[in-house]
Amino acid sequence: MNEISFRIRGADADVPSGETESPADAFAPGTIDVLVDGLSLLRQPDGYVFDAATVLALRATPSPNFFPFTCGCGVPGCIGIHTPAVMVVESDTVTWTFPEKPFRETLAAEAFGSEGPLQLRFDRALYVAALDNLQGHLEEVRRARGRNMNIWPGYPDEDLVTAPLQQVLAKQRKRHLDWDAREAWRERVWGDALGTDLVIAFESGNQYSIPLENLADSVASHRLSQDRYARRWATARKHTEFIESRLAPTLRSGLEAVVREARSVPWEILVEDVFSDGRQQQREKDVVAEGKTWPEASFRLRTYEQYQAERRGAANPLAGAVE
Known part of the structure; x- marks a missing residue:
């Protein structure tokens, strides 16, 4: 059984003031690292971004189209992630299973070993507690800085800079469910031509x-x-x-x-x-x-x-x- 935790870096950097060039620049600074068994899950970040909003929004909801890591623009395929991970939820466990490509080379081998599936298995209660802990820290950043950290990749709406975090997560959950429907359609329509x-x-x-x-x-x-x-x-x-x-x-x-x-x-x-x-x-x-x-x-x-x-x-x- 693995143990997941999260680390926020750079949240004490200067907060931007006045007008910014893009909505993303208006958010409070900070980066979230995913730790598994105390070690960074990403071995070679190389442009990969942790989609904290999706992970927090889904909590312990099963998903066949799960992208905990993506490109900074919000499109996984842009950075070579063409196959989603899968999140399976059972009564007492949560399991993340990653595709071999490209994650065999980018995720820390210590978490999986050199052979076998790229699978992480968490105690469900501890998994949810880790998410609650991360959300609590993000709420603290919002209270201290007067604005949210940018926790989702892509081009966020400016109105989410100061929106309550629960509203941010509700929007992300809807976006993910819409994405699931879109991915199912893509698989059906394009098949092996994807x-x-x-x-x-x-x-x-x-x-x-x-x-x-x-x-x-x-x-x-x-x-x-x-x-x-x-x-x-x-x-x-x-x-x-x-x-x-x-x-x-x-x-x-x-x-x-x-x-x-x-x-x-x-x-x-x-x-x-x-x-x-x-x-x-x-x-x-x-x-x-x-x-x-x-x-x-x-x-x-x-x-x-x-x-x-x-x-x-x-x-x-x-x-x-x-x-």
Whole structure:
């Protein structure tokens, strides 16, 4: 049986005053570490952020789509977490089970051992007591500083800076339940195509990529919106039925169909949704981003496993080299 606890660092730093550049800057400073059996659970933080709001909001609620760690932007996939952890709750235990990738390398081996599942098992009463203790300390920070710590990743609403902590957690709980429903929909609609990108490569050797599900959002937003320049973030969630019944089956049918659908969106619109993929030259970025028509390019589909292999090769360019 493991024991969980939490440590707040940096809560005594200066509190920002006056106007700030973003809502996130207006919160009281501080970082929360997760400790298991007295040791930091993260071995290599490397950009990972603990989603304290989600963990506190769920308390001892079972969840098949559990992301206690995520990217600072709030999107797990942005930092390579494409499979959720699972939280199982029984009468006297709470169990966290993490996926092998990427957590075998990022979580402390001391908590799990070098083999076997990445599983933590806590006494339920002690687990809830640890959460209550953390929440109590966060309430103390709010009383002392007049504002909350930023305990959830992403781009928080400004009205949560001074909101009662229970209100913050209630909002996060609703967000998580909505996320569970969204994840179940993604699994049903995309299946093994989740994590597959369309890679767009130029003669210069530079390339861009866009996940198929993001491409579907872009196509649906452009095709079904009254606004020719509608952006996918503004309208895509309204088009889930169209994506499920029409677009996803088309995009899963092969490269030719994917390229056809991608080219149906004007390049000057789609370029805002693609990701720079590799070491782009600044001039190449400018030329591509400012173009009004589709540039000359080649296309291929890339699975998440292939993407990871490419990243490993880029990190170690001598791997597999022949002298």
